[in-house]
Amino acid sequence: MDRQAPAARLESRVMTTATPRSRWSPGPIDPSAAVYVAGHRGLAGSALVRALRRRGITDILGRTSRELDLRDRHSVFEFFAHNTPDVVILAAARVGGIAANNTWPVDFLSENLRIQVNVLDAAAAHGVERVLFLGSSCIYPKFAPQPIREDALLTGALEPTNDAYAVAKIAGITQVQATRRQYGLPWISAMPTNLYGPNDNFAGETSHLLPAMIRRYESARREAAPSVTNWGSGTPRRELLHVDDMAEACLYLLENHDDPRQVNIGTGVDHSIAEIAEIVAVAVGYDGTVDWDTTKPDGTPRKLLDVSTIHNLGWRPTISLERGVAEVVEWYRAAHHPEMDAFSEIGAGDVRI
Numbered sequence: 001m002d003r004q005a006p007a008a009r010l011e012s013r014v015m016t017t018a019t020p021r022s023r024w025s026p027g028p029i030d031p032s033a034a035v036y037v038a039g040h041r042g043l044a045g046s047a048l049v050r051a052l053r054r055r056g057i058t059d060i061l062g063r064t065s066r067e068l069d070l071r072d073r074h075s076v077f078e079f080f081a082h083n084t085p086d087v088v089i090l091a092a093a094r095v096g097g098i099a100a101n102n103t104w105p106v107d108f109l110s111e112n113l114r115i116q117v118n119v120l121d122a123a124a125a126h127g128v129e130r131v132l133f134l135g136s137s138c139i140y141p142k143f144a145p146q147p148i149r150e151d152a153l154l155t156g157a158l159e160p161t162n163d164a165y166a167v168a169k170i171a172g173i174t175q176v177q178a179t180r181r182q183y184g185l186p187w188i189s190a191m192p193t194n195l196y197g198p199n200d201n202f203a204g205e206t207s208h209l210l211p212a213m214i215r216r217y218e219s220a221r222r223e224a225a226p227s228v229t230n231w232g233s234g235t236p237r238r239e240l241l242h243v244d245d246m247a248e249a250c251l252y253l254l255e256n257h258d259d260p261r262q263v264n265i266g267t268g269v270d271h272s273i274a275e276i277a278e279i280v281a282v283a284v285g286y287d288g289t290v291d292w293d294t295t296k297p298d299g300t301p302r303k304l305l306d307v308s309t310i311h312n313l314g315w316r317p318t319i320s321l322e323r324g325v326a327e328v329v330e331w332y333r334a335a336h337h338p339e340m341d342a343f344s345e346i347g348a349g350d351v352r353i
């Protein structure tokens with residue numbers, strides 16, 4: 001006799017029943033759909049929740065990592081068995097800026113592989129029709145031709161500061177494609193460029209470029225410091241997308257797109273790090289001088305995405321970098337009081353609102 005609980009039985013294989021046939025067709029997400037946003041408190045996940053609410057979707061499932069550790073396969077399968085989501089958006093991941101990726105590569109590889117495999121296996125086991133997997137532009141080769149087209153994937157060596165994270169993300173894209181092939185489920189993957197917005201990680205050392213700079217420049221302004229020191233040479237280029245634009249793009253893809261190849265999401269415009277620093281200085285109102293710490297890594301020299309696929313599908317971003325950065329500075333000032341400046345020691349999760 002099979003003494004295992006149903007969730008445990010499902011855990012041992014990806015799919016229990018015969019291949020499901022997809023019933024999906026393009027159109028708005030059903031307002032009564034149960035949508036699970038894995039990572040709903042994060043930068044991307046919280047923007048996805050806002051975008052879903054703007055569409056009138058109310059049955060949004062979210063669990064913090066304390067409530068549901070997605071590295072724990074059994075818990076993930078139990079969650080799916082009890083909640084049976086109709087749509088899954090996988091925005092939970094171990095995420096960090098260049099220093100975090102460079103310092104803890106095996107954590108970024110191992111944790112992300114486990115999170116992805118568990119969530120995607122559980123979604124397949126329950127026959128979830130619509131799944132969107134979020135990767136990142138770091139999946140592409142370090143010296144890919146610019147702007148980077150989707151077909152540049154796996155054509156060259158990765159940027160060493162984030163190769164472990166990138167390999168985990170490439171595995172996620174492959175799992176989506178393999179699930180489509182094996183089970184006929186219309187799952188998709190999206191690859192956003194560097195993101196910024198409210199609910200970002202402003203911890204400093206582990207942050208991405210933009211939140212790190214907003215924190216640094218705001219602190220320098222408050223303290224009337226004569227100069228700030230940014231990382232690297234200032235010459236690499238980055239394409240920055242407001243996370244609310246990213247969320248709209250993801251929902252647009254979920255409503256309109258069904259194809260195995262990952263889709264780039266970006267603005268199609270990039271700036272040097274020095275130019276981005278100047279935009280932050282203006283938004284914050286800091287007029288001191290800038291030094292560059294070249295002992296810190298530059299990372300990939302350029303990773304401008306070719307966004308013609310999503311443009312041709314009919315989606316374009318709406319938030320300019322200057323406006324977006326100014327809004328995030330306001331958000332940061334409202335969310336973080338000066339006495340909370342020690343929050344890097346507390347951990348980014350604890351300062352989210």
Ligand SMILES: NC(=O)C1=CN([C@@H]2O[C@H](COP(=O)(O)OP(=O)(O)OC[C@H]3O[C@@H](n4cnc5c(N)ncnc54)[C@H](OP(=O)(O)O)[C@@H]3O)[C@@H](O)[C@H]2O)C=CC1
Pocket residue numbers: 038039040041042043044045063064065066068069070071090091092093094095115134135136137191192193194195196199200201208349
């Ligand atoms: N930030 C960026 O610039 C970019 C991000 N992306 C992609 O977007 C996705 C989300 O990134 P972003 O929003 O920036 O990251 P954040 O760090 O802001 O959020 C990550 C979320 O994942 C959750 N999480 C992490 N580990 C676990 C776990 N073990 N179990 C359950 N939940 C977990 C966290 O939950 P909790 O808060 O409860 O701890 C958090 O809400 C990632 O896939 C990333 O690759 C893509 C391109 C650029």
Ligand SMILES: C[C@H]1O[C@H](OP(=O)(O)OP(=O)(O)OC[C@H]2O[C@@H](n3cnc4c(=O)[nH]c(N)nc43)[C@H](O)[C@@H]2O)[C@@H](O)[C@@H](O)C1=O
Pocket residue numbers: 096097098099101136137138162165166193194195206207208209210212213230231232233236238273296297298299300
């Ligand atoms: C989204 C993407 O994010 C990461 O890749 P990245 O784009 O290299 O990351 P970043 O945002 O941290 O840095 C961008 C650039 O900015 C320069 N820089 C200046 N001053 C600061 C600074 O204060 N902090 C940081 N972090 N960078 C700084 C820094 O020297 C570098 O040249 C990966 O995690 C990757 O896995 C990934 O997916």
